Amino acid sequence: MTVSTSRSRLTHRALWVLQVLLGLFFVLASALPKFWGDPFAVAIFDGIGLGQWLRYAVGALELAGGIGLLVPRFAAPAAAGLVVVMIGATLTQAFVLHGGVLVVTPIVLGLLAAVIAVARRGETRATAV
Template sequence: MTIIDTTPAPRARGLHRTLWVLQVLLAAFFIVASAGPKLFGEAYAVQTFEDMGAAPWFRYFIGLVELAGGIGLLVPRLAGAAAAGLALLMVGAAVTQAVILHGGALVLTPVVLFVLFVVLAWGRRDSFTRLLKR
């Protein structure tokens, strides 16, 4: 009987750990600093959505999507899908910031987050494909 060694190579372990650190940091950011103000009605978040001309329910919806995405980043089975979903959300955020809010340099925040989420989605693509197979 042959025993197969399934221990990841040191490079793969390093990448796995790096992705986890990035996931935890982004999850914390989205849960606390992004979703929280929208869901709890922080004045700046409310004003931003009013400036966009969006109804209050839309602020809550975006907050819930960000909360779900942040939690999803912490669940190994959902991490790839959560990162892909949050990347798409950042496309909308960048367009909104540039076109509707005329945010200038503020557009860079969702663009940088988009890149980080694409890196995470690519790095966790195995979880995404396993999820699709179910």
């Protein structure tokens, strides 16, 4: 086994760990509280001022993205979709909710999703054929 093969296996495993952790976070800690009406989630979307339908829409996108991260064929597009959602969350936190330090969370989550999207893009092409 060469150093390159060893490194690629390590990278592959590290990406899977990241995908599982990020997927579980988006499903369990982000999407599900939006669906069950967690008071914090309700308050945030009240503050946005567009109605609670947006809470359900964002929750559905996060749920789909989180599950998609766990399916090899959908990992890259799911991660790319989550990047878009996190860009929206960052802009909303910064300019609508004036979130201060709360802006950091969607930035970090978006960057982690971007790493997955870029790293897995070739695998999505290979499985789509």
